[in-house]
Amino acid sequence: xxxxxxxxxxxxxxxxxxAAPDVFDQRDEDGIAILLNENPGDELxxxxxxxxxxxxxxxxxxxxx
Amino acid sequence: xxxxxxxxxVLPPFPVPRPASCxxxxxxxxxxxxxxxxxxxxxxxxxxxxxxxxxYADIKEALADERLSADxxxxxxxxxxxxxxxxxxxxxxxxxEHNRIRRMFTKDFTVKxxxxxxxxxxxxxxxxxxxxxxxEGPADLVQEYALPLPSLVISxxxxxxxxxxxxFQNHTMLVLRSGVSKxxxxxSRRAMFSYLLDLVERKEREPADDLLSRLAQExxxxxxLRREEAVVSASALLVAGHETTANMIALSTLALLxxxxxxxxxxxxxxxxxxxxxxxxxxxxxTIVHSNVFxxxxxxxxxxxxxxxxxxxxxxNLPAGNWDPAYTTDPGxxxxxxxxxxxxxxxxxxxxxxxxxxxxxxxxxxxxxxxRRLPELSLAVPAEELTFRNDMIxxxxxxxxxxx
Numbered sequence: 001x002x003x004x005x006x007x008x009x010x011x012x013x014x015x016x017x018x019a020a021p022d023v024f025d026q027r028d029e030d031g032i033a034i035l036l037n038e039n040p041g042d043e044l045x046x047x048x049x050x051x052x053x054x055x056x057x058x059x060x061x062x063x064x065x
Numbered sequence: 066x067x068x069x070x071x072x073x074x075v076l077p078p079f080p081v082p083r084p085a086s087c088x089x090x091x092x093x094x095x096x097x098x099x100x101x102x103x104x105x106x107x108x109x110x111x112x113x114x115x116x117x118x119x120x121y122a123d124i125k126e127a128l129a130d131e132r133l134s135a136d137x138x139x140x141x142x143x144x145x146x147x148x149x150x151x152x153x154x155x156x157x158x159x160x161x162e163h164n165r166i167r168r169m170f171t172k173d174f175t176v177k178x179x180x181x182x183x184x185x186x187x188x189x190x191x192x193x194x195x196x197x198x199x200x201e202g203p204a205d206l207v208q209e210y211a212l213p214l215p216s217l218v219i220s221x222x223x224x225x226x227x228x229x230x231x232x233f234q235n236h237t238m239l240v241l242r243s244g245v246s247k248x249x250x251x252x253s254r255r256a257m258f259s260y261l262l263d264l265v266e267r268k269e270r271e272p273a274d275d276l277l278s279r280l281a282q283e284x285x286x287x288x289x290l291r292r293e294e295a296v297v298s299a300s301a302l303l304v305a306g307h308e309t310t311a312n313m314i315a316l317s318t319l320a321l322l323x324x325x326x327x328x329x330x331x332x333x334x335x336x337x338x339x340x341x342x343x344x345x346x347x348x349x350x351x352t353i354v355h356s357n358v359f360x361x362x363x364x365x366x367x368x369x370x371x372x373x374x375x376x377x378x379x380x381x382n383l384p385a386g387n388w389d390p391a392y393t394t395d396p397g398x399x400x401x402x403x404x405x406x407x408x409x410x411x412x413x414x415x416x417x418x419x420x421x422x423x424x425x426x427x428x429x430x431x432x433x434x435x436x437r438r439l440p441e442l443s444l445a446v447p448a449e450e451l452t453f454r455n456d457m458i459x460x461x462x463x464x465x466x467x468x469x
Binding site for chain 2: 028054058
């Protein structure tokens with residue numbers, strides 16, 4: 001799985017951090033999402049898919065291999 | 066749509082009041098509206114016609130459509146869309162202007178920041194219950210707990226002296242009541258606006274460790290944001306921070322008292338995931354923001370098969386969307402095991418609630434704390450005597466008399 005974060009679209013809702021805390025964080029200065037791991041391991045895929053599905057700005061794109 | 070005795074077509078009201086016999090359930094009309102494709106032509110309390118968007122998928126599509134504008138300066142936007150000087154708050158702006166200003170506020174609402182606030186919120190909840198239970202019951206849970214808790218929290222976060230909370234609570238009530246005269250509403254908005262203007266000016270000179278001070282120092286004094294822009298947005302956060310969580314705490318308590326088995330599960334669990342999902346299900350099941358999520362079409366467009374003309378107003382029916390069987394099965398059942406992901410209680414799209422992580426933390430603390438400390442909690446009046454806020458922008462209870 002390859003994860004792409006479309007940062008300009010991010011609205012800092014924090015939903016991705018709740019769903020996949022090992023893959024996403026938020027910048028301290030404005031809460032915008034940070035991608036910690038572009039190629040998360042299998043055990044993290046469910047959380048990442050959830051993060052992508054509930055992101056209110058549709059800012060998380062997934063390429064499944 | 067119905068026909069009156071005189072033969073005129075009468076548009077249904079928006080929002081439709083919840084049934085007096087089951088005040089935690091949605092209006093039965095909403096079930097009919099989501100069952101069919103298309104938007105419903107409705108009328109607001111002030112007589113403005115709006116298209117109600119009811120289905121889950123249609124609401125998400127509408128809230129992601131840039132042709133539907135949130136700009137409060139649009140003359141066709143229902144209700145007062147701007148502060149008294151004509152400046153809208155950032156929720157009443159479109160991108161990119163909206164996003165630029167929203168990002169000045171989001172740093173105080175990150176998951177990390179809110180996590181760090183939890184011990185403070187826990188102490189406030191415990192202190193309020195100490196005060197309430199030091200007196201003889203019954204007590205009004207709204208006045209003693211549900212309202213002061215979020216009020217203390219948002220005041221602390223913004224840097225508004227809590228001593229002024231009565232002033233804000235009174236004006237907030239007027240700002241959020243549907244059908245209040247425009248003069249009365251504007252009077253309250255002006256009073257809050259001028260109070261906050263003075264406060265922000267003070268924070269420019271004497272900063273403290275709070276959101277308004279950071280805005281003053283980092284945005285206003287550097288010329289990124291006008292003082293009026295900061296104040297109108299801060300005022301929106303203050304109103305939202307008071308009312309939404311307060312009504313969720315009180316209405317959730319009632320819902321749990323009516324489902325003792327579910328109440329016991331939340332009270333007795335030591336698994337924070339159970340509490341977290343219970344809070345999400347309460348947010349979905351109760352969906353208290355039953356009005357006021359408006360957009361105006363900037364061009365002709367089709368949504369759910371309905372043609373919307375440029376200039377027409379659209380209102381998101383979040384309760385109907387969260388009770389859409391296409392989103393979740395058996396939506397009218399309060400179910401702690403439901404998969405609640407993707408509910409619309411905080412909206413959707415670029416405007417999704419900026420304070421949602423704070424609201425979650427407050428509810429995840431307030432409800433179990435109440436249930437654990439007062440295991441004998443019960444209603445002090447018959448349920449039929451409770452009065453519900455059908456006439457407010459945020460649904461809830463005017464009071465909740467309880468004993469313990």
